[in-house]
Amino acid sequence: MxxxxxxxxxxxxxxxxxxxxxxxxxxxxxxxxxxxxxxxxxxxxxxxxxxxxxxxxxxxxxxxxxxxxxxxxxxxxxxxxxxxxxxxxxxxxxxxxxxxxxxxxxxxxxxxxxxxxxxxxxxxxAGRIDLSQAEAVIDIIRAKTDSARRLALANLRGDLSSRVNRIRDNVLTLIAHIEASIDFPDEAVDAMDVEDMVERAEEAVAALKELADAGMSSRVYRDGVSVVFVGRPNVGKSSLFNALVGKARAIVTDIPGTTRDVIDDWISIKGVPLRLVDTAGMRETGNLIEQLGVEAANRQAEEADLVIAVIDGSRPVCDEELDMLTQVADKSGVVAINKCDLECFVNEESLMPYAGDKKILRMSAKTGEGLRELEEALAGLAVERITGTSESPVMANLRQLEAVQNAMHSMKEAKDALGRGVLPDLVAIDIHEALFWLDQITGRSASEDLMDKIFSEFCIGK
Ligand SMILES: Nc1nc2c(ncn2[C@@H]2O[C@H](COP(=O)(O)OP(=O)(O)OP(=O)(O)O)[C@@H](O)[C@H]2O)c(=O)[nH]1
Ligand SMILES: [Mg+2]
Missing domain, CATH: 3.30.1360.120 (Probable tRNA modification gtpase trme; domain 1)
Structure with missing residues (x-):
């Protein structure tokens, strides 16, 4: 070092x-x-x-x-x-x-x-900030929306640390009780004490669960919601993508198979960052480059939080289009019947059996008709992913979430063991393990390697 x-x-x-x-x-x-x-x-x-x-x-x-x-x-x-x-x-x-x-x-x-x-x-x-506050510095720099910035700032001010430390205090008290019963075995732990300990352990598990939920819900603010355009070639995926990002990011031509790479850009709706992803049109093709594009499109669709399945409304629906809809039937999102400025050959009812839970909307990338409804539908779906999980989200990255999960797991084991009357020495091992994981978040027990890894993500000068 x-x-x-x-x-x-x-x-x-x-x-x-x-x-x-x-x-x-x-x-x-x-x-x-x-x-x-x-x-x-x-x-x-x-x-x-x-x-x-x-x-x-x-x-x-x-x-x-x-x-x-x-x-x-x-x-x-x-x-x-x-x-x-x-x-x-x-x-x-x-x-x-x-x-x-x-x-x-x-x-x-x-x-x-x-x-x-x-x-x-x-x-x-120097002890001025703890590890979770240091990580908040990166989050503030990388924040793409106001909500992400606000959550990251709260962590810089110690939001995550103070939640972790409150749990830690509880766990420490529990250890003190248990270790006292190891050190002074003659003063046998009476039934009341054990009950008390189980209760404390339960409290810690519940607090950790709440923290894990709060952290999970903030991931939407932090990492955004990915929205992938899928559909056959030439249906207007890139045109819709450009219309939503508000600029000509993707090339649009009337030649089917224009888009081959995965193209993405960020937009923000109601404070939720959406990562829009344009992909190659899905079809069987002998062209190797296009084929690779189609494979990438399939992967993106699989990993996406939401999909926009685009259908060309100016021609009758074909089997390939229905196959495509079936392929993404389980995904949340929207079915977009595009090109509605032209004569329409597609009706909503015929698509319903293939759409899953997705809303079916008519729109035109050319005239802008229906785009506002598309945005509103996406915003609603994105917000749905946030609400219902936690009322007070806290910014947590994968490393921190994993540590919270591990701490929760160890505390659960400890609680169960206490309930079964397992020897205090053995219970103490689980609780110390939980403590170790909590200290990984704030950096009390972080190894040099872990610190190097975290700080190497920063830019020079920060
Ligand atoms: N009339 C009309 N034409 C449209 C509309 N949207 C797209 N187009 C036209 O349809 C053609 C294909 O549009 P793209 O946006 O390139 O379609 P794509 O789905 O990205 O196509 P690939 O990249 O080949 O898969 C272009 O000529 C567009 O101008 C629309 O709403 N109305
Ligand atoms: Mg395209």
């Missing part, structure tokens, strides 16, 4: 052209390095940093005297910074070469390039 005493630096804004770009420096040499390169506008005199203040000045190469940029510098002394170390941030002009040059200078003066997520890792190691 990298040495935490080293001073680290990175460009913390995306590389590209922007009004402002930030170079961040953290560690006990941060102020010293800054004082060597930060000058007044003439470049002659050192510009002293003001703790908690913003100073305007020039960044100058102390060896050559070359002016590199005009910048604002913010100094945040330890321990009141994100990393709890001395931190300086230079807000420069947002160009690649400016930022690279400033970073180069800072590194030449003794800082080292930060690893991905290293600033956040230092905040974690």
């Amino acid at each position: 990298s040495d935490a005493r080293e001073t680290i630096a990175a460009i913390s804004t995306p590389l590209g052209e922007g009004a402002i770009g930030i170079v961040r420096v953290s560690g006990n040499r941060a102020f010293d390095i800054a004082s060597q390169i930060f000058r007044d506008l003439s470049g002659q005199r050192k510009r002293d940093l003001k703790p908690w203040g913003v100073r305007y000045g020039s960044i100058v190469d102390p060896e050559t005297g070359e002016h590199i940029d005009e910048a604002l510098a913010i100094a945040m002394p330890a321990p009141y910074s994100f990393t709890r170390e001395d931190v300086v941030e230079f807000s420069c002009h947002g160009g690649v070469s400016v930022l690279m040059k400033v970073l180069e200078l800072v590194i030449r003066l003794g800082a080292r390039l930060a690893e991905p997520g290293e600033f956040t890792k230092r905040a974690f190691l």
Whole structure:
């Protein structure tokens, strides 16, 4: 692992052209390095940093005297910074070469390039945030909708941690009771005590179950609901896809078999992110490339949360179309009879036996008719996936959910064992296991490997 005493630096804004770009420096040499390169506008005199203040000045190469940029510098002394170390941030002009040059200078003066997520890792190691809060930082950056951002922010403020810690306190009390009965076997545990313990274990199981549900329901906000267009070639899947995303993302032609790759884009309806996926038209084909496209389309349809099964309304329904509907009969979604601006050869009733629970809607990608109804139907289905599971969702990623499930499993075992009168030593093993899993969430018991894996998902500079 990298040495935490080293001073680290990175460009913390995306590389590209922007009004402002930030170079961040953290560690006990941060102020010293800054004082060597930060000058007044003439470049002659050192510009002293003001703790908690913003100073305007020039960044100058102390060896050559070359002016590199005009910048604002913010100094945040330890321990009141994100990393709890001395931190300086230079807000420069947002160009690649400016930022690279400033970073180069800072590194030449003794800082080292930060690893991905290293600033956040230092905040974690310094005890400023726990692991679930560190993970919330990634979630905030990746949030695609307002609801996802709000849930991620709640975690940064400790929502998940405090729920976990409340359960943990309960579990700790239980362990204390049990271990007391191991240490002082003479004062035999009476029936009342055991009942009390079983009750506590039950409470913990229920709280873990609630947390697991709350976490599951938030996955919709976090990962979105996937909606896959399926149908025969040329029915207008790509046209509808483009109409919903509001731009010409997919190529549309009158040649059947136009789309071959899987194309996706995000839209948001009622705060729920929907990942729309356009696919190749389903048909038997001798063309290898198209065939691969069709196979990918089948896979997407299988994995989708929702499907939009598109039928061309301007021609009579054929067997292949009915086969396609049968194939996705179990899926939630919508059957879209497209091209309703043309003379119609398809009636809803004939499709009903093949549609499953799906609503059958008429629409036209060309005129926009029926698109609002399609959006409303999708929003309703997406919201259905959220409600009914939990009233107070909490953002939880797969790792955290798995840990909650494992903790719940161990607590259940412990509860059953207590009820059966199993020896306290053995019950304690299960409860310690539950504790271990809870501590994986907050990072109390996280291994170095696990931390490295989590922080490697961050971008550099965060
Ligand atoms: N009149 C009319 N034409 C449409 C409508 N939607 C799509 N089309 C036309 O139908 C043809 C096929 O449209 P696409 O959107 O490429 O169809 P697709 O289902 O994606 O086709 P593949 O990618 O080949 O599977 C194009 O010529 C579109 O302009 C519609 O609502 N009305
Ligand atoms: Mg297409």
